[in-house]
Amino acid sequence: MSVKIILFGKLAEIAGGTVSVDNVADTDSLINALEKDYPEFTKAKYVVAVDKQVIKENTALNKKNTVALLPPFSGG
Amino acid sequence: MIDQKLYERYHRQIILPEFGEKGQQKLLKAKVLVIGAGGLGCPALQYLTAAGIGTIGIVDDDTVALNNLHRQVLYSVNDIGLSKAERAAKILQELNPEIKIIAYNERLQNQNALMLFDEYDIIIDGTDNFSTRYMINDACVLLNKPLVYGAISQFEGQVSVFNPQPLKGSVEAVNYRDLFPEPPKEGEVLNCAEAGVLGVLPGIIGTMMANETIKLITGIGEPLINQLLTYNALNNQVYLLNLSAKKETRSLIPKDEKAFLEMDYVWLCSSPVQQSEIDSDIFNDMITNGNVDIIDVREPHEMPAVNEFKHIKIPLSQLGDNSSLIKSKNVIAFCQSGKRSLQAAKILSGIFGDTKKVYSLRGGIVQWKQDRAKQAS
Numbered sequence: 001m002s003v004k005i006i007l008f009g010k011l012a013e014i015a016g017g018t019v020s021v022d023n024v025a026d027t028d029s030l031i032n033a034l035e036k037d038y039p040e041f042t043k044a045k046y047v048v049a050v051d052k053q054v055i056k057e058n059t060a061l062n063k064k065n066t067v068a069l070l071p072p073f074s075g076g
Numbered sequence: 077m078i079d080q081k082l083y084e085r086y087h088r089q090i091i092l093p094e095f096g097e098k099g100q101q102k103l104l105k106a107k108v109l110v111i112g113a114g115g116l117g118c119p120a121l122q123y124l125t126a127a128g129i130g131t132i133g134i135v136d137d138d139t140v141a142l143n144n145l146h147r148q149v150l151y152s153v154n155d156i157g158l159s160k161a162e163r164a165a166k167i168l169q170e171l172n173p174e175i176k177i178i179a180y181n182e183r184l185q186n187q188n189a190l191m192l193f194d195e196y197d198i199i200i201d202g203t204d205n206f207s208t209r210y211m212i213n214d215a216c217v218l219l220n221k222p223l224v225y226g227a228i229s230q231f232e233g234q235v236s237v238f239n240p241q242p243l244k245g246s247v248e249a250v251n252y253r254d255l256f257p258e259p260p261k262e263g264e265v266l267n268c269a270e271a272g273v274l275g276v277l278p279g280i281i282g283t284m285m286a287n288e289t290i291k292l293i294t295g296i297g298e299p300l301i302n303q304l305l306t307y308n309a310l311n312n313q314v315y316l317l318n319l320s321a322k323k324e325t326r327s328l329i330p331k332d333e334k335a336f337l338e339m340d341y342v343w344l345c346s347s348p349v350q351q352s353e354i355d356s357d358i359f360n361d362m363i364t365n366g367n368v369d370i371i372d373v374r375e376p377h378e379m380p381a382v383n384e385f386k387h388i389k390i391p392l393s394q395l396g397d398n399s400s401l402i403k404s405k406n407v408i409a410f411c412q413s414g415k416r417s418l419q420a421a422k423i424l425s426g427i428f429g430d431t432k433k434v435y436s437l438r439g440g441i442v443q444w445k446q447d448r449a450k451q452a453s
Binding site: 076 | 112114117204205206209226227228230232234255256271273278304306317318320322
């Protein structure tokens with residue numbers, strides 16, 4: 001099962017293109033898988049949103065979900 | 077009633093049925109404070125001035141530089157070196173002499189933020205660093221001021237309306253800390269230093285900020301309340317994120333004016349000094365290369381003692397008065413853990429400007445001694 005993943009800012013740059021992770025049941029395992037593929041993610045700060053809603057705790061995922069990882073921007 | 081000349085000036089928006097003369101009157105009565113007259117501030121200011129916001133304040137202590145002009149299109153080469161706030165006020169006043177524009181050629185700090193914000197209805201954050209952004213957010217929460225937020229990075233931008241007042245129905249006021257509770261620490265934001273930006277991007281995001289402000293004041297449309305919009309200039313993707321208020325956020329915000337004044341918003345990423353942190357290896361190389369003064373900024377008698385290399389002892393508290401002891405072109409400050417030396421590097425950079433290169437030993441003398449022991453073993 002793979003969910004849709006949208007990355008923003010520097011995270012998109014690190015991953016460099018479309019990202020997909022297979023067989024993840026929840027957001028924690030998704031993040032773990034991403035951190036394994038892209039170790040620089042561990043050093044980044046970002047919020048996680050499932051279907052456009054920011055989440056704070058581990059959230060179960062199904063294949064219809066879209067997960068977004070959004071870092072803060074400071075530029076002006 | 078709006079007089080004939082004003083009617084003519086704002087005619088094209090007054091004839092919009094949703095907007096009308098009522099909408100125009102609301103704008104003319106409104107007071108908006110724009111913080112930062114840079115990439116985001118300039119376009120926001122241009123459209124707010126043109127739209128007829130009655131009073132506009134501009135806060136910026138920076139001056140115009142040549143490398144600003146690719147995105148800060150309000151200015152021209154003749155403005156280089158001049159105060160952004162003052163130049164912006166002058167140029168904008170020519171665009172619309174009927175409104176009041178006030179320039180604050182000063183840096184926004186804990187000490188002046190609340191007093192300034194108090195004079196205005198809506199605050200616009202067009203700043204370029206996290207420490208000021210968190211300060212603005214907290215001040216707006218304390219004073220119940222709506223905050224129009226915008227931020228950019230390379231090809232992407234974020235826009236939102238935080239802390240809207242008054243609230244409609246059961247809507248809860250969301251602020252920036254509901255999204256990002258605490259400022260990022262060193263290393264957490266990967267592009268701390270200027271990562272570059274496509275000139276047109278702040279133009280788009282700043283204009284969106286002006287649009288949100290006008291919608292908030294006139295009550296038309298749906299401002300980005302409890303939503304964060306992200307825009308990608310490369311593929312035109314727009315993503316709307318829903319935000320909700322969180323109980324724990326309130327505990328992160330100073331509870332009153334006194335607590336706000338005592339809050340330390342200066343965060344490492346806001347300072348270019350961060351790039352001047354060096355590790356033990358570079359530190360050792362620099363000692364070997366010479367032409368460097370090494371300063372121990374710890375208080376006298378702090379342990380461990382250092383006798384492995386020549387250094388000058390100037391405690392952080394006395395640094396300002398004793399900077400004349402520093403003669404070399406390169407300066408490295410160290411302390412126990414690397415924290416105070418970073419502060420020292422900031423102070424010394426302020427004193428010496430471009431005449432000296434100032435560094436701070438990351439991890440402090442404790443780390444350095446550990447690294448040395450490791451290499452010896």
